[in-house]
Amino acid sequence: xxxxxxxxxxxQTARCACRRGQIxxxxxxxxxxxxxxxxxxxxxCEMSPCSEGEICGLLFNRSGWTCTKGGGRIKTVTVxxxxxxxxx
Numbered sequence: 001x002x003x004x005x006x007x008x009x010x011x012q013t014a015r016c017a018c019r020r021g022q023i024x025x026x027x028x029x030x031x032x033x034x035x036x037x038x039x040x041x042x043x044x045c046e047m048s049p050c051s052e053g054e055i056c057g058l059l060f061n062r063s064g065w066t067c068t069k070g071g072g073r074i075k076t077v078t079v080x081x082x083x084x085x086x087x088x
Contacts, residue, residue, distance in 0.1 A: 028052060029067075042079075049077065 018024060018033035025034035026049045034047040042063075045056035050067035054075075057066045064078035 025049070044077075044079070050075075 021036050022033040023036045023039050025032055025039060025047045027034065027047055029049065029051040032047070038044070038046045043058075044062070044065040045058055048056070049065060050056045051069075054067040054069045057068065059065060059076070059078070064076065067075040067077070069075075
């Protein structure tokens, strides 16, 4: 008997309704408008993406970040494409 294990990846999208110079991002694990400079420079931890009590760390190639909580629990987020930067 062969078992196939499938993994699902949670995806979150945010509607672009940010002010000039901002982009849809995440703050404290919730959708938020953040400074576009953070996204362009890939300094992800500057937008405080982790929940309270978690420590943010950049991935070595700046392709995303990790949120580490006590007890060794690590959540990793990677950014694949930046579709829209609000410049209205």
